[in-house]
Amino acid sequence: xxxxxxxxxxxxxxxxxxxxxxxxxxxxxxxxxxxxxxxxxxxxxxxxxxxxxxxxxxxxxxxxxxxxxxxxxxxxxxxxxxxxxxxxxxxxxxxxxxxxxxxxxxxxxxxxxxxxxxxxxxxxxxxxxxxxxxxxxxxxxxxxxxxxxxxxxxxxxxxxxxxxxxxxxxxxxxxxxxxxxxxxxxxxxxxxxxxxxxxxxxxxxxxxxxxxxxxxxxxxxxxxxxxxxxxxxxxxxxxxxxxxxxxxxxxxxxxxxxxxxxxxxxxxxxxxxxxxxxxxxxxxxxxxxxxxxxxxxxxxxxxxxxxxxxxxxxxxxxxxxxxxxxxxxxxxxxxxxxxxxxxxxxxxxxxxxxxxxxxxxxxxxxxxxxxxxx
Amino acid sequence: xxxxxxxxxxxxxxxxxxxxxxxxxxxxxxxxxxxxxxxxxxxxxxxxxxxxxxxxxxxxxxxxxxxxxxxxxxxxxxxxxxxxxxxxxxxxxxxxxxxxxxxxxxxxxxxxxxxxxxxxxxxxxxxxxxxxxxxxxxxxxxxxxxxxxxxxxxxxxxxxxxxxxxxxxxxxxxxxxxxxxxxxxxxxxxxxxxxxxxxxxxxxxxxxxxxxxxxxxxxxxxxxxxxxxxxxxxxxxxxxxxxxxxxxxxxxxxxxxxxxxxxxxxxxxxxxxxxxxxxxxxxxxxxxxxxxxxxxxxxxxxxxxxxxxxxxxxxxxxxxxxxxxxxxxxxxxxxxxxxxxxxxxxxxxxxxxxxxxxxxxxxxxxxxxxxxxxxxxxxxxxxxxxxxxxxxxxxxxxxxxxxxxxxxxxxxxxxxxxxxxxxxxxxxxxxxxxxxxxxxxxxxxxxxxxxxxxxxxxxxxxxxxxxxxxxxxxxxxxxxxxxxxxxxxxxxxxxxxxxxxxxxxxxxxxxxxxxxxxxxxxxxxxxxxxxx
Numbered sequence: 078x079x080x081x082x083x084x085x086x087x088x089x090x091x092x093x094x095x096x097x098x099x100x101x102x103x104x105x106x107x108x109x110x111x112x113x114x115x116x117x118x119x120x121x122x123x124x125x126x127x128x129x130x131x132x133x134x135x136x137x138x139x140x141x142x143x144x145x146x147x148x149x150x151x152x153x154x155x156x157x158x159x160x161x162x163x164x165x166x167x168x169x170x171x172x173x174x175x176x177x178x179x180x181x182x183x184x185x186x187x188x189x190x191x192x193x194x195x196x197x198x199x200x201x202x203x204x205x206x207x208x209x210x211x212x213x214x215x216x217x218x219x220x221x222x223x224x225x226x227x228x229x230x231x232x233x234x235x236x237x238x239x240x241x242x243x244x245x246x247x248x249x250x251x252x253x254x255x256x257x258x259x260x261x262x263x264x265x266x267x268x269x270x271x272x273x274x275x276x277x278x279x280x281x282x283x284x285x286x287x288x289x290x291x292x293x294x295x296x297x298x299x300x301x302x303x304x305x306x307x308x309x310x311x312x313x314x315x316x317x318x319x320x321x322x323x324x325x326x327x328x329x330x331x332x333x334x335x336x337x338x339x340x341x342x343x344x345x346x347x348x349x350x351x352x353x354x355x356x357x358x359x360x361x362x363x364x365x366x367x368x369x370x371x372x373x374x375x376x377x378x379x380x381x382x383x384x385x386x387x388x389x390x391x392x393x394x395x396x397x398x399x400x401x402x403x404x405x406x407x408x409x410x411x412x413x414x415x416x417x418x419x420x421x422x423x424x425x426x427x428x429x430x431x432x433x434x435x436x437x438x439x440x441x442x443x444x445x446x447x448x449x450x451x
Numbered sequence: 452x453x454x455x456x457x458x459x460x461x462x463x464x465x466x467x468x469x470x471x472x473x474x475x476x477x478x479x480x481x482x483x484x485x486x487x488x489x490x491x492x493x494x495x496x497x498x499x500x501x502x503x504x505x506x507x508x509x510x511x512x513x514x515x516x517x518x519x520x521x522x523x524x525x526x527x528x529x530x531x532x533x534x535x536x537x538x539x540x541x542x543x544x545x546x547x548x549x550x551x552x553x554x555x556x557x558x559x560x561x562x563x564x565x566x567x568x569x570x571x572x573x574x575x576x577x578x579x580x581x582x583x584x585x586x587x588x589x590x591x592x593x594x595x596x597x598x599x600x601x602x603x604x605x606x607x608x609x610x611x612x613x614x615x616x617x618x619x620x621x622x623x624x625x626x627x628x629x630x631x632x633x634x635x636x637x638x639x640x641x642x643x644x645x646x647x648x649x650x651x652x653x654x655x656x657x658x659x660x661x662x663x664x665x666x667x668x669x670x671x672x673x674x675x676x677x678x679x680x681x682x683x684x685x686x687x688x689x690x691x692x693x694x695x696x697x698x699x700x701x702x703x704x705x706x707x708x709x710x711x712x713x714x715x716x717x718x719x720x721x722x723x724x725x726x727x728x729x730x731x732x733x734x735x736x737x738x739x740x741x742x743x744x745x746x747x748x749x750x751x752x753x754x755x756x757x758x759x760x761x762x763x764x765x766x767x768x769x770x771x772x773x774x775x776x777x778x779x780x781x782x783x784x785x786x787x788x789x790x791x792x793x794x795x796x797x798x799x800x801x802x803x804x805x806x807x808x809x810x811x812x813x814x815x816x817x818x819x820x821x822x823x824x825x826x827x828x829x830x831x832x833x834x835x836x837x838x839x840x841x842x843x844x845x846x847x848x849x850x851x852x853x854x855x856x857x858x859x860x861x862x863x864x865x866x867x868x869x870x871x872x873x874x875x876x877x878x879x880x881x882x883x884x885x886x887x888x889x890x891x892x893x894x895x896x897x898x899x900x901x902x903x904x905x906x907x908x909x910x911x912x913x914x915x916x917x918x919x920x921x922x923x924x925x926x927x928x929x930x931x932x933x934x935x936x937x938x939x940x941x942x943x944x945x946x947x948x949x950x951x952x953x954x955x956x957x958x959x960x961x962x963x964x965x966x967x968x969x970x971x972x973x974x975x976x977x978x979x980x981x982x983x
Binding site: 142144146147148149150151152153154155259260261263264308309310311312313314374375377378384391394396398399400403406407413414416417420434435437438439441442444445446 | 453454455457458459460461462464465471474492493494495496497589592593650651652653654655675682683700701702703705706709710804805834835837838839841842975976977978
């Protein structure tokens with residue numbers, strides 16, 4: 078057996094140990110993979126996600142539960158909209174793909190929708206790969222819609238299974254990822270934050286599709302423009318827009334490559350570190366503390382562990398708890414007490430421009446506030 | 452964030468209490484603002500769940516959509532909202548004063564003064580957070596293209612009368628909120644965040660409960676503790692102790708309380724529709740009323756805490772004295788309000804979905820100009836803001852140590868006094884750079900003439916160039932005297948308008964050409980199903 082293989086097996090075993098005995102690995106979905114790109118410097122998040130730790134359960138066990146959740150109204154609406162878009166064998170969906178991405182091809186008057194059911198994620202992945210190959214090799218000149226295919230992506234040595242809303246095979250053999258979202262496209266534009274999240278998610282699917290494509294000969298083209306389908310204005314009628322995900326794809330691809338660092342992070346951990354939510358809070362806190370985190374307020378919207386990390390950052394008096402930008406103007410000073418002492422003239426080198434600016438700022442502020450009290 | 456603001460935040464961290472970020476109030480607060488606390492349904496655009504609205508802090512009006520996916524119920528909600536908001540707006544539209552406005556005479560092309568009406572005061576809408584402002588804009592967009600049965604008898608689902616009008620007004624408020632320094636529509640978290648620096652990040656300041664916890668923590672608690680409680684504390688039922696300020700609701704509330712209640716309401720409605728005789732229908736109507744009341748109470752329980760916090764926040768802001776230039780900016784808001792009132796009265800169509808090139812460019816230019824105006828005026832009104840500009844090298848204060856009278860060369864010599872100022876500030880002054888000071892509310896300009904001694908001595912020589920009268924001798928009080936404490940800025944105090952843009956009919960081809968005859972905007976495409 079070649080050495081990389083053993084290394085991979087050893088890592089898998091090590092990650093299972095970190096997760097704790099009898100704890101199922103939480104599968105990484107595209108959303109989680111895309112979120113990795115949000116704070117790439119955070120080792121804590123990298124190892125926890127890489128090991129498949131359920132961060133929400135972990136945060137609860139640490140005593141800083143997260144505030145994430147999804148409303149069932151949003152869920153119902155999302156499902157209803159997706160069903161509407163895919164109704165009639167995906168006629169409307171294919172019409173949109175044709176109109177927005179491939180107007181030169183012949184119109185999709187008929188399309189094949191292969192059955193992708195199989196048992197288990199591995200089975201479904203294999204079935205999807207087969208359907209893609211058949212559609213590409215034998216289905217020249219016709220449209221094919223893959224409804225909820227399953228793709229596998231190798232993440233730090235273990236496969237993550239991903240389920241895009243749909244993949245379309247064009248008559249020319251090219252593949253397109255379709256993302257169906259229930260936020261509205263209002264007068265042709267949608268919430269940029271939500272579109273960005275959807276694009277990052279779609280980029281993960283594109284990467285996974287490219288792996289499938291690379292195994293075919295000749296390798297079909299995976300289009301880097303994905304189709305984002307949303308409700309039009311305030312109705313439930315679908316409208317769509319092509320989104321270029323080249324940038325997101327490059328970023329995610331780089332992040333995934335860096336995830337191999339998980340091995341290094343795991344190697345650096347002391348013996349006995351374990352993130353099982355069954356463990357007492359003190360032991361868990363010590364385990365979590367063993368991996369350095371890079372907390373910034375943006376984490377609150379993206380990571381279940383954020384409230385815990387914020388607590389620690391505040392307890393350490395880290396100035397980044399006030400925002401990443403704060404750090405930039407304070408030079409080498411990283412703690413709240415350090416900055417204030419420097420501003421009061423009790424510490425710091427007056428020759429340091431950051432310290433000099435701080436003292437001036439403190440002086441001007443006191444003067445202005447003094448004027449208010451008079 | 453300036454270093455001064457960062458220091459304030461760090462001080463807030465150590466003292467456990469928010470620190471002042473302004474010494475005066477930089478926004479107008481109406482004596483009778485209309486507070487609007489809306490909630491929306493998750494995953495649904497333009498499907499309000501309910502709202503508290505009103506001008507009386509003790510008697511808010513509760514509006515609820517018991518089944519947000521039902522078109523008729525949504526229309527009923529919007530009609531009720533119009534019944535509250537439009538009379539409030541109208542009450543300001545009728546009280547006017549005479550004013551003058553400069554206009555270009557179409558015949559001669561000259562600028563002439565025209566006598567026009569200006570509303571004596573303007574309405575003010577207060578929402579809890581920035582998301583609330585977006586929601587006002589969204590509501591406006593969802594309503595302004597609706598057709599009433601009167602406008603178009605053929606329309607499949609006619610909107611109640613006045614709903615399109617409310618849409619136009621909310622759109623106007625939403626657009627005006629994009630102009631820096633305007634106060635027609637305010638998000639409370641933004642205004643509070645402008646005046647206080649908390650010990651948390653700006654991102655966390657968007658949580659109204661947490662922000663207020665830092666500014667006015669309850670007795671015995673630090674801001675951080677109180678803010679954490681506001682963010683995360685839940686009751687035995689798993690519900691947030693401090694519900695989100697909306698319009699989004701907490702998923703735990705949706706799933707655990709609201710969804711079952713709506714389910715019961717649906718059941719009661721179906722049962723009522725299936726009732727076979729009057730007696731049975733009476734019973735079932737009772738059940739429906741009970742189910743509806745239950746949803747009302749749920750919505751009230753989620754909005755009332757926010758409603759009270761908004762008023763507490765307004766109290767805190769009212770305690771600050773109003774900045775000197777706030778009145779002037781409010782007058783601009785009054786012009787904006789009057790202008791829209793006139794467009795509505797003149798029967799103009801609703802604001803288009805997309806602006807034409809000239810309108811869009813004008814809007815952007817206005818926003819840029821108002822931003823510059825706001826920056827200058829806030830600094831002039833508030834020593835703490837000016838301190839930030841001084842730190843940035845954009846202003847300086849100092850004592851006059853010497854005044855030498857000189858005169859300009861030319862036929863009629865004018866006074867050009869040289870004033871030497873000693874300052875500890877480090878302004879970025881180039882050769883002959885212009886600086887300004889405020890003289891009786893008007894800017895007086897001076898030129899930087901050089902330094903007296905080395906840079907460390909901080910002696911700046913300035914040549915005053917205007918506002919000294921027409922005579923050879925300067926008017927009394929127009930020239931600084933030895934011993935005066937002065938504050939000069941490197942930025943201008945008043946903003947000039949930019950180059951005038953062509954009329955929309957004259958739009959050059961580079962910008963799409965003339966927009967052509969304005970065709971009435973089509974109404975939005977509709978969901979065919981009665982229930983989304």
